Amino acid sequence: MKRENEEKTVSPAVVARLSRYYRFLRDLKERGVERVSSAELARLMDLTASQIRQDFNCFGGFGQQGYGYNVEHLFGELRKLLGAEEGYSAVIIGAGNLGSALAHAQTFVRRGVAVSAVFDVSRRVVGSAMGSLTVRHMDTLADYYREHPFQIAVLCVPKDAAQFCADTVAELGVPAIWNFTGIEVRVPPRCIVENVHLGDSLLTLSYKLRQRESR
Amino acid sequence: MKRENEEKTVSPAVVARLSRYYRFLRDLKERGVERVSSAELARLMDLTASQIRQDFNCFGGFGQQGYGYNVEHLFGELRKLLGAEEGYSAVIIGAGNLGSALAHAQTFVRRGVAVSAVFDVSRRVVGSAMGSLTVRHMDTLADYYREHPFQIAVLCVPKDAAQFCADTVAELGVPAIWNFTGIEVRVPPRCIVENVHLGDSLLTLSYKLRQRESR
DNA sequence: TAGATTGTTAATCGATTAACAATC
């Protein structure tokens, strides 16, 4: 462990791999594995050992020469690094099928994010239960935010409401949007957006399928 | 348009951008825009004009000097290229919240993929309606596949059933898996897997949020 | 100590950008 105050910015390529490392390390930990070498992890994750060491060293190095990486320690460091210990809070906007699926999923809890509320505009769903939460009306979002500030707005609304919701949320000062709407919302740079474009993913699969066939 | 028989393999970086181009072109088309230059598209998509031209030229070039790209034509070419005209068929495996959300979504239809069936193992849901489909028992999957071969198995089962389902599907000869299970299933190389790791996406957002805060 | 494996620097590879000739 050489540098601890690693404020040099980490390359996007590395950032994109971080969550995957987290997932594999969690797995190893759950399976009771105590230590892992970059070579073993590389085999497991289909990467090169060199890349793994290079990646971890962006953060000062989590390993020990001649030993490798302690799974529990490395996992803990990744967890901190990724913000899973920050106790972030999220609300789901749009209580349709997808919003409902997300509200019920373990996705959040396992990563230290608490879903504190669900919002919608439809009279049909406002007031109804979704898991342990009651769906609130969108009009009460601003008040809610002031009383219970949250960090992540999960956008699960129809396309035509997406930009409006993003504007609303960004104006309140919510720092991050997890965007499932399938369109790319425009927000001021202080608001971070992470897109999940399911359609893009499906089409990429379709492309690969077609390539495979035409050979 | 220089080369038409472009069998040189396209770089992964380009492939990853293709669906996004498709989305923006569809948008332009729906808004009635007739032509677009690489410079305009670059501004719209936050890329460089150079990159866009480079990307399209992997496939032989879709534009015309002095004019730019005809939106309708470019969209059509992308559509073909991405396989949206192939009439692929998919089944959803796992009729929980996420499977149900996907079954109801327009995601498939808009990309030329038809969802032909939904499968589950739970007696509670088998036989019930999901949209216009009736949930079938997993035991009938093999028979179904033989009668109505499909190209894409959408895995929406719990983690502990994921590898088993992947094995089943791969053994049948299904050429592609769209994997929402959050674990990385092992399948023979003839089976293409496209992963949607929602948890990874959330955690990446969490990371960025934390970085933003500590500045 | 010797063996193992990291941290780190240097070399290679691939992807992006810049530049400009071709051409509509």
Next chain:
DNA sequence: TAGATTGTTAATCGATTAACAATC
């Protein structure tokens, strides 16, 4: 024809891999 904008080659940049000295 002149102006615009592509297609394409060359230059730059960034990311990955290889190699090895540091060190547990």
